[in-house]
Amino acid sequence: MKIVKSLKMQDNAAKLIPGMCQLLSKRPDMFSQGVWPGYYSKAKGAYVWDLDGNKYLDMSISGIGAAVLGYADDEVDEAVKEAITNGVVSSLNCSEEVELAELLCELHPWADMVRYSRSGGEAMGIAVRIARAHTKRNRIAFCGYHGWQDWYLAANLGTGNELNEYLIEGLSPACVPVSLAGTNFPFRYNHIEDLEAIVSKYSDDLAAIVMEPVRNMDADPGFIESIREIADNTGAVLIMDEISAGFRINTGGAHLVKHTVNPDIAVFAKAMGNGYAISAIIGREKFMQSAQDSFISSTHWTERIGFVAALTTIKKHRRENVSAHLIRIGSIVMDGWRKLGEKYELEIHVGGMEPMGHFGITCEDFPSVKALYIQEMLDQGILASNLFYVNYAHTEEHAMQYIAAAEKAFKVISKGIKNNDFSSRLRGKPAQVGFKRIN
Numbered sequence: 001m002k003i004v005k006s007l008k009m010q011d012n013a014a015k016l017i018p019g020m021c022q023l024l025s026k027r028p029d030m031f032s033q034g035v036w037p038g039y040y041s042k043a044k045g046a047y048v049w050d051l052d053g054n055k056y057l058d059m060s061i062s063g064i065g066a067a068v069l070g071y072a073d074d075e076v077d078e079a080v081k082e083a084i085t086n087g088v089v090s091s092l093n094c095s096e097e098v099e100l101a102e103l104l105c106e107l108h109p110w111a112d113m114v115r116y117s118r119s120g121g122e123a124m125g126i127a128v129r130i131a132r133a134h135t136k137r138n139r140i141a142f143c144g145y146h147g148w149q150d151w152y153l154a155a156n157l158g159t160g161n162e163l164n165e166y167l168i169e170g171l172s173p174a175c176v177p178v179s180l181a182g183t184n185f186p187f188r189y190n191h192i193e194d195l196e197a198i199v200s201k202y203s204d205d206l207a208a209i210v211m212e213p214v215r216n217m218d219a220d221p222g223f224i225e226s227i228r229e230i231a232d233n234t235g236a237v238l239i240m241d242e243i244s245a246g247f248r249i250n251t252g253g254a255h256l257v258k259h260t261v262n263p264d265i266a267v268f269a270k271a272m273g274n275g276y277a278i279s280a281i282i283g284r285e286k287f288m289q290s291a292q293d294s295f296i297s298s299t300h301w302t303e304r305i306g307f308v309a310a311l312t313t314i315k316k317h318r319r320e321n322v323s324a325h326l327i328r329i330g331s332i333v334m335d336g337w338r339k340l341g342e343k344y345e346l347e348i349h350v351g352g353m354e355p356m357g358h359f360g361i362t363c364e365d366f367p368s369v370k371a372l373y374i375q376e377m378l379d380q381g382i383l384a385s386n387l388f389y390v391n392y393a394h395t396e397e398h399a400m401q402y403i404a405a406a407e408k409a410f411k412v413i414s415k416g417i418k419n420n421d422f423s424s425r426l427r428g429k430p431a432q433v434g435f436k437r438i439n
């Protein structure tokens with residue numbers, strides 16, 4: 001397998017695009033620079049072709065969780081093509097945005113109204129703006145990752161140690177106005193005392209509590225109920241970020257199956273449009289109407305493709321019980337990792353929900369282990385990382401093929417760890433360390 005054009009494109013990108021691409025999680029150095037192909041010419045179902053024409057089974061990040069049905073899903077693409085034929089923009093609005101609002105409120109009976117944008121971080125910015133408009137307050141308490149915007153990165157301003165403990169290691173908030181310091185405070189998942197400490201200082205000025213419903217661990221009994229109670233007692237708006245968790249274990253927000261209480265606002269993106277750009281902020285009317293007290297408006301939030309893609313994706317997701325499939329395939333892979341870890345005497349830990357599981361191996365140099373895994377899997381025609389976002393195009397056969405290939409990779413890794421030698425085998429660079437989540 002020759003990777004020439006794909007690597008050349010990376011050299012060009014490094015000269016032309018700061019950070020090489022638009023998403024940290026797709027940067028080649030997050031995998032193994034020099035080995036990871038980085039660019040694709042075609043993607044269909046569970047397969048991806050790089051610029052050199054190499055075909056891979058993609059068992060890695062499924063467009064970082066965006067392509068929940070698989071790449072270039074025929075049903076979604078047909079609907080999109082029809083929308084293109086009929087015009088994706090005009091001086092009038094498209095009715096699909098109303099249909100999609102009806103569908104989202106049907107799936108989430110506690111919600112009454114919907115706004116839209118195109119990406120996840122942008123939608124979180126809108127949700128927080130609505131909460132601030134509704135409460136006429138400033139401060140936010142948050143748990144987990146919520147995107148690139150100032151309201152969020154403000155947590156890193158002047159907080160020294162919290163930077164490393166809570167957000168992306170080494171991330172500088174240099175670009176965020178210092179006047180936002182003290183507006184956003186992190187709390188850890190399942191640590192209600194963290195939130196209580198924030199509330200004890202700022203209950204009168206707390207606009208929102210922002211969190212993911214679930215990520216790498218389930219909520220302890222009573223944790224979410226206590227958060228709901230704190231939101232009710234303080235008047236803060238409870239915002240559930242469903243950008244990654246949504247449309248994995250059920251059709252809609254994971255909070256519907258994981259929690260006994262509802263949020264005031266929930267935010268969706270990623271899987272909802274099977275890769276087409278669309279995000280939604282749904283909520284109870286009394287909160288959502290506050291959007292009108294602020295100015296929240298953008299030309300491309302009216303564009304038709306995202307709504308059409310989301311409507312078609314969600315209908316197919318529900319009709320075909322896609323979540324059951326994602327859970328089944330994810331379980332096979334996660335069990336496979338565990339068994340291989342045992343077999344090759346690796347200190348492996350496997351976590352996450354089945355549709356987006358991951359593994360780690362306790363050792364001195366995990367970035368090299370990760371790079372070696374990626375390299376050994378690529379050599380067997382599989383795009384892989386230490387996390388696996390399942391999509392509906394992944395079959396049981398794919399999962400078995402993946403585990404068989406992973407066995408060979410684990411064997412090499414085990415030898416590397418025992419001999420404390422990766423460099424003699426590694427052709428690319430060790431993986432960079434990415435997000436440090438707190439949930």
Ligand SMILES: Cc1ncc(COP(=O)(O)O)c(C=O)c1O
Nearest residue numbers: 119120121145146147241243244
């Ligand atoms: C929970 C959560 N919130 C927000 C975001 C940001 O979404 P986007 O990358 O679409 O801006 C992500 C992306 O990974 C996410 O996982």
